[in-house]
Amino acid sequence: MTGVKLLDFWASPFGLRVRISLAEKGVEYEYKEENLAEKSELLVSANPVYKKIPVLIHDGKPVCESLIIVQYIDEAWSDKGPALLPKDPYERAQARFWADFVDKKMYDCGTRIWKSKGEAKEEAKKEFIDNMKLLETVLGDKPFFGGDVFGYLDISLIPFACWFYSYETEGSFSIEEACPKISEWVKRCKERESVSKSLPDPHKVHEFLLFLKKRFGIE
Amino acid sequence: MEGEKKDSPPAPPLKLLGSWSSSYTHRVQLGLKLKGLSFEYFEEDLTNKSLSLLQHNPIHKKVPVLLHHDRPIVESFIILQYIDDVWTDRLPLFPHHDPYELSLVRFWSHFIDDKLGPAVGAVFRLTGEEQKAAVEEVHGHLQLIEDELREGHFKGRAFFGGDGIGALDIVVGCGSYWLPVLEEVAEVKLVDPERFPLFHAWLSAFEDLDDVKGIMPAPDRLLEYAGGVRQFFLTQGK
Numbered sequence: 001m002t003g004v005k006l007l008d009f010w011a012s013p014f015g016l017r018v019r020i021s022l023a024e025k026g027v028e029y030e031y032k033e034e035n036l037a038e039k040s041e042l043l044v045s046a047n048p049v050y051k052k053i054p055v056l057i058h059d060g061k062p063v064c065e066s067l068i069i070v071q072y073i074d075e076a077w078s079d080k081g082p083a084l085l086p087k088d089p090y091e092r093a094q095a096r097f098w099a100d101f102v103d104k105k106m107y108d109c110g111t112r113i114w115k116s117k118g119e120a121k122e123e124a125k126k127e128f129i130d131n132m133k134l135l136e137t138v139l140g141d142k143p144f145f146g147g148d149v150f151g152y153l154d155i156s157l158i159p160f161a162c163w164f165y166s167y168e169t170e171g172s173f174s175i176e177e178a179c180p181k182i183s184e185w186v187k188r189c190k191e192r193e194s195v196s197k198s199l200p201d202p203h204k205v206h207e208f209l210l211f212l213k214k215r216f217g218i219e
Numbered sequence: 220m221e222g223e224k225k226d227s228p229p230a231p232p233l234k235l236l237g238s239w240s241s242s243y244t245h246r247v248q249l250g251l252k253l254k255g256l257s258f259e260y261f262e263e264d265l266t267n268k269s270l271s272l273l274q275h276n277p278i279h280k281k282v283p284v285l286l287h288h289d290r291p292i293v294e295s296f297i298i299l300q301y302i303d304d305v306w307t308d309r310l311p312l313f314p315h316h317d318p319y320e321l322s323l324v325r326f327w328s329h330f331i332d333d334k335l336g337p338a339v340g341a342v343f344r345l346t347g348e349e350q351k352a353a354v355e356e357v358h359g360h361l362q363l364i365e366d367e368l369r370e371g372h373f374k375g376r377a378f379f380g381g382d383g384i385g386a387l388d389i390v391v392g393c394g395s396y397w398l399p400v401l402e403e404v405a406e407v408k409l410v411d412p413e414r415f416p417l418f419h420a421w422l423s424a425f426e427d428l429d430d431v432k433g434i435m436p437a438p439d440r441l442l443e444y445a446g447g448v449r450q451f452f453l454t455q456g457k
Binding site: 048049058061063064065068069071072075076089090092093096097100101134 | 278287290292293294297298300301304305315318319321322325326329330363
């Protein structure tokens with residue numbers, strides 16, 4: 001099997017990181033939408049440890065875990081497109097640290113905003129805003145987290161932008177009000193084709209969220 | 220050692236804040252040793268964290284923290300990648316020449332911290348049926364590593380890194396040497412040589428290396444420490 005195949009789910013922020021990276025590098029690939037309620041044999045055999053998307057299959061060899069895939073794309077196609085990770089080792093370490101922070105924090109408290117109620121919901125909301133404000137200090141006055149160039153940390157966080165409307169609606173708050181710099185950064189990222197062509201409609205994401213809530217019996 | 224004498228040569232550019240019992244600290248110490256890098260070591264009392272630690276790792280407040288020209292790098296795996304990125308003229312810890320193998324090193328390192336580590340911690344903390352379930356989980360994870368050694372990309376190698384150890388050996392190894400200690404203290408069988416022959420052989424070979432022996436705390440010190448922590452969990456009645 002040659003070529004590049006991506007096993008993914010349209011609303012997954014983790015899958016979006018990979019789609020954006022492949023677009024940045026100009027790599028052609030076959031997209032396969034996975035039904036997460038009924039995982040395909042291919043997914044289970046390509047990622048037997050976690051059985052999760054995204055999985056990038058390059059010439060028959062599977063690469064799993066979104067941030068690992070993004071780094072793989074940068075290294076395997078180092079001669080194509082822009083470098084996704086910073087060249088400077090210290091900046092690289094910082095980018096890795098904050099991407100790891102996004103991984104550990106954003107998805108978790110975002111999910112808790114819509115899954116929980118009452119005090120737990122308020123706590124999740126507060127944590128989400130606090131984490132975003134922290135990321136704002138990391139961004140500072142730079143156009144992108146990568147500085148002048150859009151890079152690894154931008155790619156790690158921007159996919160969550162299509163979930164912002166859902167978090168805001170479920171949590172009754174405005175991310176633009178709480179974190180204006182992040183909102184501006186989102187707009188800047190969306191000017192890039194790799195981002196604007198990849199991110200799904202936030203309203204569609206919210207529809208999907210409402211479907212999930214029904215399925216989990218929430219509210 | 221801590222402290223600077225008068226008229227001493229300028230402080231080395233590398234400083235490591237760590238804890239003697241932390242496998243994450245050991246990862247960095249081993250990585251620095253393999254790269255032939257000298258550094259000043261500062262032992263942290265984790266029950267009374269130093270201002271330096273809190274200043275340099277305000278987000279997680281954890282060891283290890285590497286200071287390079289006083290700039291902090293945190294998270295053991297990030298530190299290992301950092302020293303490999305800076306000192307490219309020395310023995311590489313990561314397989315930079317092979318992006319696919321590099322992705323596997325990252326994947327299995329993630330698996331250790333995400334799955335195996337917490338499962339082993341659970342065995343240590345729990346008793347009775349809950350502990351049995353945790354032991355089963357550890358066995359499941361070890362089986363995945365065993366399968367990878369037998370049939371996967373690293374098949375037939377002395378170590379994950381090849382003839383010598385690399386980053387993945389460091390991550391799996393610094394942590395796995397706790398397993399025999401926990402087996403004794405928690406009275407469970409984790410690394411059954413019959414069930415996991417390749418993993419068992421790999422671990423023995425890893426622990427036998429001079430570089431590793433120089434980093435690992437003495438077995439009786441580990442045993443004493445583990446014994447104390449186990450007692451703590453048992454008296455908690457959890």
